Amino acid sequence: MGKESEYSLRRTRVEIAGFVFLTFLGYLIIGLSLAVLPVFIHQTLGYNTIVAGGVISLQYVMTFLVRGYSGSIVDRKGPKPAVLQGMGTFALSGLLLALASMFTGNGFICLVLIAITRLVTGFAEGMIGASPVNWAMLKVGEKHTATAISFNGIASYGALAIGAPLGVVLQKWIGLSGLGGLIVLISAVGFVISMRKTAIKGDRKSQRHSFLKVLQKVSPYGICLALGGIGFGTISTFITLYFEYLHWENGALSLTVFGVVFILCRVFFSGMIDKYGGLWVSTISLAFEAAGLLILWLAKDPVWAMAGAGVTGLGFSLVFPALGVEAVKLASPSNKGSALAGYALFIDVSLGVTGPLIGAVASQFGMLNIFLFSMLLVFSGLIICYSIQMRTRVPEAA
Structure with missing residues (x-):
């Protein structure tokens, strides 16, 4: 068997x-x-x-x-x-x-x-x-x-x-x-x-809702995804500039480290979502992502910075599928496509605003603080995700 x-x-x-x-x-x-x-x-x-x-x-x-x-x-x-x-x-x-x-x-x-x-x-x-x-x-x-x-x-x-x-x-x-x-x-x-x-x-027999109504349903999970996406967006957009600012070499290698760890985590650990649930996995994942950004902010040499990029990739890897599973569950069978499309909107918005937002932080507070700012946003996503998890536990327990 x-x-x-x-x-x-x-x-x-x-x-x-x-x-x-x-x-x-x-x-x-x-x-x-x-x-x-x-x-x-x-x-x-x-x-x-x-x-x-x-x-x-x-x-x-x-x-x-x-x-x-x-x-x-x-x-x-x-x-x-x-x-x-x-x-x-x-x-x-x-x-x-x-x-x-x-x-x-x-x-x-x-x-x-x-x-x-x-x-x-x-x-x-x-x-x-x-x-x-x-x-x-x-x-x-x-x-x-x-x-x-x-x-x-x-x-x-x-x-x-x-x-x-x-x-x-x-x-x-x-x-x-x-x-x-x-x-x-x-x-x-x-x-x-x-x-x-x-x-x-x-299944087109079940009731269909408008895209805006579906979007409203999945928005709590989408907001957590968007906040988690800030960490990825900051690394992909600013890591090479960050390395140049500190006169470090091989800034692009950090992107490679991030990408390799990201893919390996998806390959070997995606089964955890079915085993432990999307909210639990996304909460832990956002914690790892925040820790990786903190390591990047505290890094005193490029090796530690690359390690931080790797931990961030490890954390962000399962955020999208873990929260996506929970978001899709909220939709009726005839609205699954709209649910996934609406959920994906939030990562579009996240990556779209990361450039100007983090660029403004760099100009106002200095390049050295961009990963601290990103970490705080990811951590706020973690808090929201954990609160959703606690709210859904109460009806289950009852």
């Missing part, structure tokens, strides 16, 4: 991986241009860093706006149409990127086309972000929600980690137009794979 159960679990994981591979392809596309375009806008087109940053941020604004629409599509028609729309729109972004490369001599037209490309990419990300994982959840059952969300996170973060440096290397060899062509090719592969998969729809 044990062997049968083990085989069943392994088969379930393989099925989940087959769906979240579509997430991997989507975020690989996003990663290919992520590190290339800011440099291209600043150095090749000659615009300042504010313009470059603003154009890049258009993607996240569009993703934020599309999340609700994506969740509605998943709930009404199933995840397959949303994934197909996402892959088709990614292909369009590749064509626009290739077109933009033809107007390098006219900086304004090129910039406008790149801005449109970012908006189109943001739409595609909004459609692909929570759709494959919903597809996987419908296929393998709600009891495997934690595994599905964990695998989806590994796929997205892993794809970005591969895509960003790969895009920089490829752009030197094939140029921006070649990168656009590669994006079209990867999108076509994702589209074909999606077409070959069986369409699945959720």
Whole structure:
């Protein structure tokens, strides 16, 4: 019986991986241009860093706006149409990127086309972000929600980690137009794979609620996620600047340490969510994340700073899936897609405000205090998460 159960679990994981591979392809596309375009806008087109940053941020604004629409599509028609729309729109972004490369001599037209490309990419990300994982959840059952969300996170973060440096290397060899062509090719592969998969729809017999009502339900868990995301956002945005400020070397290696520990924790410890519950795991995870940021703030040498980044990655790794499991439980079967999309909105907001917020802290209170500030926000998320856990225990005990 044990062997049968083990085989069943392994088969379930393989099925989940087959769906979240579509997430991997989507975020690989996003990663290919992520590190290339800011440099291209600043150095090749000659615009300042504010313009470059603003154009890049258009993607996240569009993703934020599309999340609700994506969740509605998943709930009404199933995840397959949303994934197909996402892959088709990614292909369009590749064509626009290739077109933009033809107007390098006219900086304004090129910039406008790149801005449109970012908006189109943001739409595609909004459609692909929570759709494959919903597809996987419908296929393998709600009891495997934690595994599905964990695998989806590994796929997205892993794809970005591969895509960003790969895009920089490829752009030197094939140029921006070649990168656009590669994006079209990867999108076509994702589209074909999606077409070959069986369409699945959720339970539409149960009562459906508006996206705003679902968003209100999941918001306590989303707020905890957003506060936890500040720690990740601070490291990903400011760790290299922090190392330069202290005249330390290998600041980028801290990101690698964070990413490696993050993925390993997802691989080996995601089962704890099913065993101990999402609220307990997220409370412990936020405690580890806060401890990692504290180590970073107190670090007197780069080795300790990297250790702090690793502990932060260990802590943040399970926050999204652990809280996500609890958030999805609150929704009716016909609102699961909207619940996951609404919950994911909070990490979009978190990562969107981290840059200006922590930048303001650095200018007002000094670069040395950015990780202390982040730690306090993560700790406040821990307090909220613990209070939710205590409130839910009372009815259970009764």
